[in-house]
Amino acid sequence: MKQIKFTVAIPTYNGEKRLPKVLDKLREQINTEHFDWEILVVDNNSKDNTAKVVQDYQKNWSQSYNLRYCFEAEQGLAFARQKAIEAAKGELIGFIDDDVFPAPDWVSMAYKFAQEYPKAGAYGGQIHGDFEVEPPENFGRIKSFLAIKERGSKAHLYNPENLSLPPGAGLVVRKKAWLENVPQRLVRTTRGGNDFEISLHLHRGGWEIWYNPDMHLDHKIPSWRLERDYLLSLSRTVGLCICELRLINIKSWQKPIVMTKIVMGSLRRAILHIYKYRQNLQTDLVAACELEFFLSSMLSPFELIKKQFMKSIAVNKTS
Template sequence: MSVVDSPLPDSSSIDVTVAIPTYNGGDRIPKVLDRLRSQVTDSSLKWEVIVVDNNSSDNTADVVKTYQESWSGSELRYCFEPKQGLAYARQCAVENARGTFVGFLDDDTLPAPDWVAASYAFGQEYPQAGAFGGQVHGEFEAPPPENFERIESFFAIKKRGSKPNRYEPEKLSLPAGAGLVVRRQAWLDSVPAQLVRTGRGGNDFEISLHLHRKGWEIWYCPTMHIYHQIPPQRLERESLLKLIRTAGLCIYQLRVVGVTNWQKPIIAVKIMGGNLRRIVLHLIKYRGKVKSDLIAECEMTFFISSLISPFYSLKASLDKAWSS
């Protein structure tokens, strides 16, 4: 049961809710709140901010309380979600939001000064969009590895040009969760309260896939900009491989969202066949250099993890059945 510091009043007067799920983000959340406090919006735009404390053990609650004492222009609310996992934190945000639109920011992503205004304007202009995301830029505390652009999408870095365009959910071409904006009612009507992926790996895409299955379009908005803060430790080899392995292992689970049971074996075969081909081609291209080229090793890790993702999903299902 989530705990909110204020009751849920009538939502008709709120246009946008900005939701920030965080776990032990007491030292990161101030930068995000400072950016939100300085947003440039028209006086007619009504919006709020909800910080969802996902069972933190640090001073996150105290930090938010301090900001609440001097907050102005919008409303800053605090919500405690004891169930660990990003999916639970996001669900808590949506259930307690008062806005027509809910925009998600991570505690390490900083919005441009007009992000809230741009989000609302795009949602109004594209009523068929159940969810949309903008440009996500990487801000690195240390230089990334050579050829990093080949794997930058694993860090939610997205740039799709200067014109709005539709994503292609069938190809798992979808916006990142950081900076994702959804129609609250579309989420409540389309996204199950219990998602398969409860952590960061795959949860972003699963949300958009459920919306897509219910007939909503997923769009890219070029005027929305956020900046992902990336510390040096996230670019170290083991951290990179762990991130990419997690992304690969959820491929099968994402591909089967909303499909019938008879389609699942066909999808599994296609995933395994496609990735087996990629592995062979990758080995031919890099020969014995896969281990000495970090980016090539990351790509190979993704192909192998995707290849075994149907078996990983089966094991997870069996473990769940045995534990219930």
Template sequence: MEKSIKDISLDFTVAIPTYNGLERLPKVLDQLLMQTGLEQITWEIIIIDNNSSDKTFELIRTYQASHNTDFQIKYFLEKKQGIPFARHRAVSEASGEFIAFIDDDNVPATDWVTAAYNFGKEHPEAGAWSGQIHGEYEVKPPQDFKKIQSFLAIREYGSPTHLFDPDNLRLPPGAGLVVRKQAWCESVPAKPNLRGKLPGLFVQGDDYEALLYIHKAGWKILYNPAMHINHQIPHWRFERDYLLTLARGCGLCVFQLRLINAKYWEKPIILIKTLLGNLRRVLQHFMKNKNYLSNDITLRFEMQFYLASMMSPFYCLKCWINSFYLKN
């Protein structure tokens, strides 16, 4: 980690990783400039440009030159492609005690920063926390979309505060996530195993990987219902090919994620449970829905996720073999 927790000089950092976000960023930045209740909070906004080919840099220069507030908007270029690298860069550059990750299609409520900051102060045991993420859809979602909406980072859990369940991979997405810088710097390895969405590679799990390390270090991961974000969902995210690719990517990371906090003797058990448990889910899903699978994209999504989860140990083995040959 290029920076340590000793570099904390502000209360709060909003970090926005972006790739070709010229069209999306203004709505997010304008909403952040309208945040309320921050008179006693020192904060900053940092943009992590992950190799954009559009005019993202010029856009940020315009905001830097025109905004007249008592906080800074900073810009950094991260050349290593992939959102895990962008988030690691954000942590290394952030000066806030708390660091909030907002994607360039996340529009926070005007009290989002205040709600996030106050929650962190009230819960010193929390290494990370997240709130409600609501969908704003360009087109109508498919039938029974609520069954799979969490895969598109839509999370609406109601009003009670509660603990997430890392042991069963029930965790919040990276979008709208707030972390305690101390927890991240002391827990999360600088080199991620899961690299996120890249050209030709759509394996997910990068959001969960960091959270599992934070959990392993003894920090709690909490849900704060007072934090609200609207997630902008364009029409193409409901196209068949995108959804099935997403389902596959979410499934292929399952075995690797379950190994992070596993003891050595537990790993063979996790292997067997991953293979047989998901085989059972595949067979049950097919027998129950075989007459509808060809026409129902939500059912197809679930089937693809179960199949990819079943295959995730073999994908993990492939990654280990590739890594071995690259080192040698």
């Protein structure tokens, strides 16, 4: 019986049009002959023909590695990723979104890195933007909001204390590390902060979080994801989850201090930003997104308090 070493997990929702290209890219993987691996599509309650797309591929699948399918009814990326962990046969799980396309050696480089860095509980590589239209000027300052990461040619540790972490698109985790440290139900269930929360739990468990420059992915960015309303909304989402993420590995007595620092630090950054770009905030989209992030980060402690208050009301109503 084969011992699967690596699982490529693809969480998808209504991905019938996006999945084929991802699966085709995975069929082109090279240098994987020395270990056994598999592909696992996690259908997160899709309403389209996602299941049929996978079934059609399975009928004509001649590769030595398996293509598997599973279904997760509970909506949310966190639930799809948890389902992948439970269903994966591999010791390593590499998450690929249905709009990112791996280089031909992505799987082999991901597997190799795990052998060279046994203390790495999670790691991500380089994610390059494949833009349908030209991004706005100075877009590099906010490209990380769209999970675009290009951190140079040398492997290095991320800094979880400063929320310097790899995005979920292309994140590789050790199944053992996840099962021992990541809660079955995470606080962040959607794309906003879910990937960082995973790495923070692994870090708290003593695992290292790494950047591997030899893993390359292309992230398809359609034109609508560069429109002003979308980018401002995305910047707001990223900012509002800052406090919740920072408190994950903080002791109870430290929380008021950290929350105060977030408010005051973000307020200072917002004021300086307004002073610097005061003439251009209406015309400079990148500057406007940065301001939205600073303001939302400042409000994130209050957003968390509101969230906890609403949760306590809901619990009281059901008890």
